[in-house]
Every structure is written in C-alpha cells, then in structure tokens.
Amino acid sequence: MNQAKIAMIGLGVMGKSMVLNLLDRGFNVAGYDINLDNRNRANQEAKSLAKLHGKGLFVTLGSLTQLLASLETPRIIALSVPAGEVVDSVIEELIEAGLEAQDIVIDTGNSLWTDSERRERQYQGKLRFFSTAVSGGEVGARIGPSLMASGDESAWQYVKPFWLAIAAKVDSQGMPVGQFEQGEPCAAYLGPAGAGHYVKMVHNGIEYADMQLICEAYHFMSEVLQLTPVQIGQVFSRWNQGALNSYLMEISAEILQASDPVSGKPFVDVVLDKAEQKGTGLWSSVNALQMGVPAPTIAQAVFARAQSGQKAMRLRAARAFKQQRNHADNIDLETALSNLHDTLFCAKLTVYAQGFDLMKTTSDTEGWALDFANIAKIWRAGCIIRANFLQDITQAYEANPELENLLLAERFIEQIELKSSGWRASTVQAVLHGVPMPAVTSTLSYFDSLCCEVLPANLLQAQRDYFGAHSYSRVDDIEQHRYHLTWSDEKIIQVRV
Structure with a gap:
C-alpha cells in the first residue's frame, strides 16, 4: 500500500x-x-x-x-x-x-x-x-x-x-x-x-459519582418503594426520555430489565454487590484534596465502591444490628418517583459543578486557560457521561466563561429552586428508612454549604487557635490581619500576629 x-x-x-x-x-x-x-x-x-x-x-x-x-x-x-x-x-x-x-x-x-x-x-x-x-x-x-x-x-x-x-x-x-x-x-x-488527561481524569470522577447516584436511586426504589428490577428499569426508561437522558441512564434501564441467561432471574440480582475500580476516581478525589476544592460526591462514590468490597463485614453488621427497614406503605408512589427524579437532576448537576470547579482551580494553577464550554461540548457524545443537559452546561459557559460555580448559572438557579424540595424529601425518606444514599446526601450538603453565608468554620478556626496557636481573622477587620488569643485563669488576651 x-x-x-x-x-x-x-x-x-x-x-x-x-x-x-x-x-x-x-x-x-x-x-x-x-x-x-x-x-x-x-x-x-x-x-x-x-x-x-x-x-x-x-x-x-x-x-x-x-x-x-x-x-x-x-x-x-x-x-x-x-x-x-x-x-x-x-x-x-x-x-x-x-x-x-x-x-x-x-x-x-x-x-x-x-x-x-x-x-x-x-x-x-x-x-x-x-x-x-x-x-x-x-x-x-x-x-x-x-x-x-x-x-x-x-x-x-x-x-x-x-x-x-x-x-x-x-x-x-x-x-x-x-x-x-x-x-x-x-x-x-x-x-x-497534561491538560487532556487531567480533564479525562475529572470526567471519570464525575462518571463514578453519576453511576453511584443512579445506583442509589435504584436501591431506594427497590428497598423503600418495593419495585422490582424490571419496574425500576421501566422508570429509568421513561426518565431517559426527558431531562435525565444520558448514556448511563440508558444502559441502567437496559440492565435492570434483562434476565440472567442461566437462572432466568433478574440479571442484576445475580451480580455480586462488590464494585471494582481502576483508579481514576481515586485520582480525582486525591487531587481535589490536594487542591483544596470541595468534591465530596466524587470522593463518596469512591468510598461507596470501597465499602461494597467489605461484603463479609457488611453481612456480620447486618446480622448484629438487625436493622429494620420500613417500607413506604403510606407514601404515594408517583410523588415519591417525582421527588426521586428531581433528586437525581439536582444531584447530577451538583456533581458537574464539583468537577468543573476542580478543573477551574487546577487550570488557574497550571496556567492552562481551559475552555469549559468547549469541554462540555466534547462530552455531549462519545463519552460515558454524555447527557442531554451538557448542552445546557455548554450554553451556561458560553454565556459566562468566567462562571464562578456552575450552580450559579442563571439557567440552573430556577431549576434547582423548583426541584430542591424533591431533593430534600427523597433524602429524608432514605434516612428514615435506613437506605444508604451517600452520594445523594453529599450533594445536598455541598449545596447547602455553598448557600450558607456563615459556616461553623468560625468555631473550627477558634479551636485551631486554642490548641495550636494557628491564629484567626476577625469579621470586623481585613482578612489579612491575623490574631491569636491567649488563655489563662485570670483573663483572655488577644494579640496581633
């Protein structure tokens, strides 16, 4: 040739x-x-x-x-x-x-x-x-x-x-x-x-979290709402026709409606509940910790896989505590599913916000000048996390390339306000019924912390100064001015450091 x-x-x-x-x-x-x-x-x-x-x-x-x-x-x-x-x-x-x-x-x-x-x-x-x-x-x-x-x-x-x-x-x-x-x-x-492989690493971190969120929704529907795998798959199929359309939702619906060719049971019921990992989710979590960027849901998704691997310990704990899970006899099914739909939407968007925040911080540190609209564009097809609302994310960054946090984009603020009550309701129901939803709960905590004008970090920094003389800034002075409090039986003295 x-x-x-x-x-x-x-x-x-x-x-x-x-x-x-x-x-x-x-x-x-x-x-x-x-x-x-x-x-x-x-x-x-x-x-x-x-x-x-x-x-x-x-x-x-x-x-x-x-x-x-x-x-x-x-x-x-x-x-x-x-x-x-x-x-x-x-x-x-x-x-x-x-x-x-x-x-x-x-x-x-x-x-x-x-x-x-x-x-x-x-x-x-x-x-x-x-x-x-x-x-x-x-x-x-x-x-x-x-x-x-x-x-x-x-x-x-x-x-x-x-x-x-x-x-x-x-x-x-x-x-x-x-x-x-x-x-x-x-x-x-x-x-x-490095930039391309870094973006792929964060892509995979988002992928870990997105997969975990879908699995938690499946678990909730199975344990609390008592739906069969086929029924859950049918719900996922419906959701995949709307705002939650994604490759991961599509394949989850297909998996849940499949039968095991050997036993004839629902396929998902014969798969051992121990999830493996290759490391990119771990890399993303470690990098977030190193950069000081909150990405709790990506980390929780990694931890969830690690805890799934502790099968023998989980069996012993289940027998020791004999935890009773109350089924949702008095919960309206359609309301519960509507709330869960909104939960997945808000949680998924929050995961993307964490991932893009991580990329923004590293891009600034490395001097890469990453184009986030372009990144969202190339994730719209071909990749594992491809989803309909990546088009909305693309448009959000096109409208404001300097967007501080994805959740603050105008196109998403109204949607989160409309759907956040369902997000909270599903989280509460999961906690009350003893169904673990670590990724979902971490997204809600992230969102609430983001919207909290005063966090209890004031007490935390005071504790650090008390035992380690790490100093603190005052709300009535510029942040660069640092102080230390000395403690004695007679009186407390503040000194400038």
Whole structure:
C-alpha cells in the first residue's frame, strides 16, 4: 500500500477499535503489537471491513523499525498501551528504532496527567510528545469517541484531521448523530501537556459519582418503594426520555430489565454487590484534596465502591444490628418517583459543578486557560457521561466563561429552586428508612454549604487557635490581619500576629 498516514502501537480492544474507525474514514494505517494474537485479530477484522467498503488500508509490521519505515513524515504514532512504565518503555524503543525530533508520539491511554507533563519535558528535542485522552470505551473508540487532546501545539495541526474525523458528532442541538453523519466533532485541543488527561481524569470522577447516584436511586426504589428490577428499569426508561437522558441512564434501564441467561432471574440480582475500580476516581478525589476544592460526591462514590468490597463485614453488621427497614406503605408512589427524579437532576448537576470547579482551580494553577464550554461540548457524545443537559452546561459557559460555580448559572438557579424540595424529601425518606444514599446526601450538603453565608468554620478556626496557636481573622477587620488569643485563669488576651 501507499505509505501509512498514522500508526497504532497496541492492537488490543481500544487500539484495534480506533484502527477500524480510522479505516472507516479512509486513512491508511500501520499497526504493531507485541502480541501475535492481537495482530492477527486486527488483520482479520480489517480485511472484513475492507470487503464491506474498501476504504483505508491496514498493515501490521513485525518490528518498530519496519513500522517507522512505513510512515509518511513527520511520523504520527499513537500508543494504546497500559498507562505507566509501559508508555515510557515503548517510547524509548521507538527512539532506538530511529524516531526523529519532528515525529509525533500520541499517548491515548489512561495516563496520570502529571506523567504527561513529565514526558513532554523528558522527551523534548527527541520527539514531539502529545497526549489524547479517549472516552467511550470499546464502542466509542470504534464508532466515535470523545477525544481530549493536549501537548505540543504544533503537533495538533498534524493530529487534528485524524481526531476530528473519528470523533463522535453532534447536531446543532447538541444531540448525537450517527457514525457517518455530518456534525460537530467531540474532539478538541485543550492545552499544554497534561491538560487532556487531567480533564479525562475529572470526567471519570464525575462518571463514578453519576453511576453511584443512579445506583442509589435504584436501591431506594427497590428497598423503600418495593419495585422490582424490571419496574425500576421501566422508570429509568421513561426518565431517559426527558431531562435525565444520558448514556448511563440508558444502559441502567437496559440492565435492570434483562434476565440472567442461566437462572432466568433478574440479571442484576445475580451480580455480586462488590464494585471494582481502576483508579481514576481515586485520582480525582486525591487531587481535589490536594487542591483544596470541595468534591465530596466524587470522593463518596469512591468510598461507596470501597465499602461494597467489605461484603463479609457488611453481612456480620447486618446480622448484629438487625436493622429494620420500613417500607413506604403510606407514601404515594408517583410523588415519591417525582421527588426521586428531581433528586437525581439536582444531584447530577451538583456533581458537574464539583468537577468543573476542580478543573477551574487546577487550570488557574497550571496556567492552562481551559475552555469549559468547549469541554462540555466534547462530552455531549462519545463519552460515558454524555447527557442531554451538557448542552445546557455548554450554553451556561458560553454565556459566562468566567462562571464562578456552575450552580450559579442563571439557567440552573430556577431549576434547582423548583426541584430542591424533591431533593430534600427523597433524602429524608432514605434516612428514615435506613437506605444508604451517600452520594445523594453529599450533594445536598455541598449545596447547602455553598448557600450558607456563615459556616461553623468560625468555631473550627477558634479551636485551631486554642490548641495550636494557628491564629484567626476577625469579621470586623481585613482578612489579612491575623490574631491569636491567649488563655489563662485570670483573663483572655488577644494579640496581633
């Protein structure tokens, strides 16, 4: 074939899917994988694709030297390999194989954003390091992912045609369109090295929280309202037609209405209630703590997965305390479901507010100048957290790029005021009936704290000054003036520090 336009190293699930997507768009692609089975599988699927429409051509090579020789210059090489040391190992092998300073290496894995920053410094002058976080899983990679690119800005001009072509698309209303339909691509250059993977990390933190919120709504309907999985799935299906429309709501409805092919029971009832995690939610929570940004719901979602893993302990505690859960015999079902719908809307919006606040703080610290309207745009399709109201979030940031907190956008203030009574009612019912809703309750506490003119932090800071002489500011003086109170049996003395 003619020289390849782009190469993919790593032909596993994600790498192979992106290759097939590139072929769909007519690009010639070269591939390499240390695993022969992965190479053969990619070759076979590429051949089957060629028989269907005969667009782009694909070839796998037996060495990195051959791979480099097959590419046009500057060479563009995407890596779809496990995050961490493997990325550095492959880059070093490429350098040894003849990679040159103008060549572009793109990390498309789930790398920690600080690793991307370090790699740009480390490989400067040896290659142009670039990163692109990919969201959407296997299906998204195959038919249209959300792509968060960052790194060497000159490299973006070469990478851009590929990513805009394969990305998911939305129409003028922000709604996803089919793979081969025209629309606005969900791919963007976000800034210097690290920015793309950072935004993806926060995306995943929001994803953790959104999943947990949906699971808590399911738990409430099951335990308090005594609905079956199929009934709950049907409710989710209805909700997915309106303001709560999202990919996660859609798949939750499908899961809950499915039967186990082995036992015939509701599928969800045969799945062990121990949730695993890969780490990006944890990274988001740790980063929020490091930056001093309140993101309690993302952290609670991580904690919820951790507590689900304590199955044996939970069984012992359930037997020890014999907690009685009172079913909602006297609760009107439609009212309860309406309240729960509003709860999910408000809680979901609050999670986005936490995530965007975290991105804003880090962007200011790192000097990235992130475009939040653009980020909301590329999350409207392709990614796991795609949802209808990302269009509203996009418009909120377009109207006010300096928006201090998403919940303060005019378009959301009225909606929260209308729906907050349902938010509170569902939370109260959950507490009264002993059904844990840690993510929901944390969103409400976050919202109430945000709206509280005076928090009890005055007492907390007084405590810190009392036992540790950490000093305090006064409400009747400028904040920069600091004081310390000395305590004795005779009198209390304030001193300026």
